Amino acid sequence: MEGPPLLEVDGVTRRFGSLVANDDVRFTVPRGGLIGLIGPNGAGKSTLFNLIAGVFAPSAGRIVFDGTDITRLPAPARCALGIARTFQVVRSFNAMTVLDNVLVGALVRDADTRAARFRAHEMLVFTGLDGRARALAGELTSPEKRRLEMARALATRPKLLLLDEVMAGLTPTEAREGIELVRRVRASGITVIMVEHVMEVVMPLVDHAIVLDLGRVIASGRPDAVVRDPRVIESYLGAGHA
Amino acid sequence: MAQPQTIPAPITAFTSRRRRQLAVALAVALALALLPLAVADVFVMNILVLTILFASLSQSWNILGGYCGQISLGHAVYFGIGAYVTVALFVDFGILPWFGMLAGAAIAVVLALALGYPCFRLAGHYYTIATIVIAEAALLLVANAEWTGGAVGLQLPFAPDSWATLQFGRTKLPYYYLALGLAVATWIVSWVIEDTRAGYWWRAVNSDIAAAQSLGVNVFRSKMAASAVSAFFTAVAGGVYAFFVSYIDPTSVMSFHISLLISLPAVLGGIGTLWGPALGAIVLIPMGELTRSYFGGTGLGTNLIVYGVLVMAISLLRPQGLVSLVHLFVPRRA
Ligand SMILES: Nc1ncnc2c1ncn2[C@@H]1O[C@H](COP(=O)(O)OP(=O)(O)OP(=O)(O)O)[C@@H](O)[C@H]1O
Ligand SMILES: [Mg+2]
Numbered sequence: 001m002e003g004p005p006l007l008e009v010d011g012v013t014r015r016f017g018s019l020v021a022n023d024d025v026r027f028t029v030p031r032g033g034l035i036g037l038i039g040p041n042g043a044g045k046s047t048l049f050n051l052i053a054g055v056f057a058p059s060a061g062r063i064v065f066d067g068t069d070i071t072r073l074p075a076p077a078r079c080a081l082g083i084a085r086t087f088q089v090v091r092s093f094n095a096m097t098v099l100d101n102v103l104v105g106a107l108v109r110d111a112d113t114r115a116a117r118f119r120a121h122e123m124l125v126f127t128g129l130d131g132r133a134r135a136l137a138g139e140l141t142s143p144e145k146r147r148l149e150m151a152r153a154l155a156t157r158p159k160l161l162l163l164d165e166v167m168a169g170l171t172p173t174e175a176r177e178g179i180e181l182v183r184r185v186r187a188s189g190i191t192v193i194m195v196e197h198v199m200e201v202v203m204p205l206v207d208h209a210i211v212l213d214l215g216r217v218i219a220s221g222r223p224d225a226v227v228r229d230p231r232v233i234e235s236y237l238g239a240g241h242a
Numbered sequence: 243m244a245q246p247q248t249i250p251a252p253i254t255a256f257t258s259r260r261r262r263q264l265a266v267a268l269a270v271a272l273a274l275a276l277l278p279l280a281v282a283d284v285f286v287m288n289i290l291v292l293t294i295l296f297a298s299l300s301q302s303w304n305i306l307g308g309y310c311g312q313i314s315l316g317h318a319v320y321f322g323i324g325a326y327v328t329v330a331l332f333v334d335f336g337i338l339p340w341f342g343m344l345a346g347a348a349i350a351v352v353l354a355l356a357l358g359y360p361c362f363r364l365a366g367h368y369y370t371i372a373t374i375v376i377a378e379a380a381l382l383l384v385a386n387a388e389w390t391g392g393a394v395g396l397q398l399p400f401a402p403d404s405w406a407t408l409q410f411g412r413t414k415l416p417y418y419y420l421a422l423g424l425a426v427a428t429w430i431v432s433w434v435i436e437d438t439r440a441g442y443w444w445r446a447v448n449s450d451i452a453a454a455q456s457l458g459v460n461v462f463r464s465k466m467a468a469s470a471v472s473a474f475f476t477a478v479a480g481g482v483y484a485f486f487v488s489y490i491d492p493t494s495v496m497s498f499h500i501s502l503l504i505s506l507p508a509v510l511g512g513i514g515t516l517w518g519p520a521l522g523a524i525v526l527i528p529m530g531e532l533t534r535s536y537f538g539g540t541g542l543g544t545n546l547i548v549y550g551v552l553v554m555a556i557s558l559l560r561p562q563g564l565v566s567l568v569h570l571f572v573p574r575r576a
Contacts, residue, residue: 053456079458091453093446095514099252104446107439108458116439121250133252156457 004067006031006160006191007052012061014047014215021047022058023215029160034186035193036206036223040235043212045195046088049162052193053085054078066159079108084158086149088165088195094138098129101137101148105155120155127151127181143174147181154185161185163194167201179205199236203227211235263433263516271426278415285535287414291421291486293527298425299479300507300519301432306472307505308514309441311448312362312465316373317504319380320350320473322496324480329396329490330389332407339408343481347474354473355466362465377501385492395491398484408485417486424482425520428475432516435471444468448514476504499546503530506549510556512563521564526552 005028014022021044029035037045051058052065054075063071070078084105093101102120103113110116124130127147132140137148146166153161167178182205186192196202203209203223211219211226213235219226226232274294281287299321307313327346331337337345357376361369384390391397401409410416435441446454447464455461484490493499507526512518529552530545560566 055452055455075452075455076458076460079456085456087453087456091450093449093453095449096442096445099256100442100445104442104454104459105457107442111439113437113439113442117253117256118250121253124252125250130250130252133250134255152453152457 003031005029006033006066007193008062008064009048009052010062010064012048012051012058012063014044014051014056015059020215022051022212024061025212025215025217026061027210027217027220029191029193031159031191032186032189033191033208034182034206036202036209037193037195037212038197038199038202038209039212042214043235044215045212046164047215048212049085049164049193049195052078052160053083053162076108079156079158082157082159083162084153084156084160085162086146086153086164086166088168090142090145090149092137092140092145092148094136096137097133098135098137098140098148099124099133102151102155105152108156116155120151123151123155126154126184128177143170146170146178150181150185154190158190160191160193163192165195165197167196167198175201199227260433260437267426267429267433271422274422275419278418284414287418289528289531291414291418292531293523294418294421294425295479295483295486296503296507296527297520297523298421298428299476299504300511300523301425301428302472302475302479303504304508304514304519305432305435305475306465306468308508308518309435309448310444310465310468311514312469313370313505314373314469314472315370315498315501315505316375316377317472317476318496318498318500319373319377320354320476321480321483321500321504322380322384322492323350323353324477325484325490325495326384326390326396326480327477328481329398329484333396333399334389338406339481339485340406343478346481347477350473350477350480351470354469358466358469362462362469374498374501377496377498381492381496384496390492393492395489395494398488408482409488414486417482420482421486424475424479429516429520431471431475436516440464440467445514502546502549503527506553510553510563512565515563515565518563518565525564 007029009025009027012022012025013020025048039045050056052063054073057072062069065081065083068081070081093104099120102123103116106116106119110119121130121133124133127150129144129147129151132144140148150166167175170178182192182194194202206223209221209223209226210217211232218231218235219229281290303314303317324343324346327349328339328342331342331345332339357372361372385393401407403410443459443464446459447461451461480495507522508519510526511520511522526549529548533545533548556563
């Protein structure tokens with residue numbers, strides 16, 4: 001029904017010295033999917049995002065995106081192919097305006113700065129940040145900065161968007177707005193993988209959940225099944241609770 | 243791309259801000275064009291030419307150091323190449339300085355790329371160290387080469403006044419307008435760059451490399467391009483300077499002191515801004531010239547002390563540079 005997967009992570013391992021941050025991770029992401037990636041602190045979620053986005057290469061394994069083997073491709077080339085991401089620790093261009101931050105993202109598709117500026121403004125409207133367009137990014141509050149990261153990533157017209165804990169530290173109201181935003185992104189046809197600590201946030205939202213623990217995939221499936229999986233409960237609550 | 247019927251407010255604000263910048267620059271350029279009518283003194287004229295020339299030089303430095311964040315403390319090497327190539331081609335082959343400057347600029351660009359190729363893959367401060375080392379090595383090479391006249395240097399032959407050969411014995415005025423033309427050119431280049439894809443990419447690289455890369459920016463190529471543009475205009479200014487002073491030797495065009503004079507105005511005035519380099523030059527260059535004339539020919543050390551104190555004072559009181567003083571009068575919009 002859905003054809004070949006958009007993303008295929010094929011036995012990916014990443015070592016940092018003796019530490020194995022990702023251990024033989026394999027899964028596929030269908031086009032248009034909304035996938036939740038969860039797991040306790042240090043499970044290797046951000047490392048997996050870095051591998052998919054091209055911050056560094058895997059020690060072993062293969063990553064195929066949209067039919068192209070991207071395992072050794074540098075990050076900018078992956079952005080050009082249609083992979084965008086946010087950072088767990090926000091990385092705004094603080095001395096630039098909010099609009100210019102998003103403009104940088106839009107420029108990868110459009111060398112004409114005026115057209116790209118319109119596109120960037122559309123993304124600010126989409127993420128509800130247009131009121132802050134002329135502020136310096138450094139002046140934003142931290143929930144605003146998280147939305148800026150999303151606007152900037154969306155401006156690159158991605159096929160796949162990687163969201164690394166965009167809901168962290170939000171108030172319940174802000175988190176609800178965030179969830180709404182993710183829904184709209186998905187509705188616009190973009191495939192999303194989101195990392196989130198809080199199960200209550202991700203589980204109702206996603207159609208598939210992948211659980212990492214100590215770098216390994218310990219569960220993968222429909223969210224309601226995953227939350228009942230004894231191994232998942234154990235990794236979240238510690239041994240003895242399963 | 244379908245553009246909305248009504249242009250969003252932040253975009254109109256941006257467009258009018260760009261126009262305002264251009265209008266201010268035009269007014270400043272006109273005022274500077276008329277300034278010689280009020281200045282007869284040769285000493286003052288000399289300082290004006292140097293100030294405008296170093297404003298232009300620092301504006302060129304700012305393209306790489308301010309926008310792209312690659313701090314060079316060796317720009318004297320591009321300046322010196324521009325000076326030596328222009329003079330040597332004229333003295334030895336009779337090639338007009340206009341073409342000599344372009345040749346010097348081309349060589350400077352090649353050197354900038356050759357230096358950037360190994361360095362721009364490394365973290366920022368390695369580049370800064372490399373620029374100092376390369377400039378010192380170039381200083382030694384030039385001081386010991388034959389075509390440069392070694393430590394003695396090169397002297398332009400006496401020739402009749404002419405715009406073709408850029409020789410003017412009786413008046414400094416043509417050099418004033420030459421320097422002003424170059425300053426206007428580098429300002430406009432900076433202004434144009436600020437709203438190009440490359441300009442935004444360079445500032446993104448300066449701000450956060452990982453974020454820039456995630457948005458499709460090729461960091462290495464950005465640094466190389468900024469470096470090439472910066473070296474080009476620095477070398478042209480070197481050629482102008484050489485014809486202005488009509489005599490060059492290794493220390494006068496290639497020493498570390500020159501690298502400081504090129505980089506400090508932008509740092510002092512406001513790094514990565516349109517008007518920072520000019521503002522910094524207006525403060526630094528006359529001050530340097532005045533201390534030198536009051537303390538005599540050995541004023542070099544005094545100069546450096548004055549610069550050092552100034553830069554420290556500014557970085558403590560106004561970390562964003564002199565340009566930020568404007569915000570005392572013009573409040574930033576929310
Ligand atoms: N660049 C790196 N160099 C060395 N070790 C790293 C690096 N990146 C991650 N690690 C290590 O890999 C392990 C997994 O880290 P990662 O950031 O991927 O976890 P995470 O699941 O995102 O955790 P969190 O929920 O706290 O964000 C950790 O032990 C971490 O210290
Ligand atoms: Mg993480």
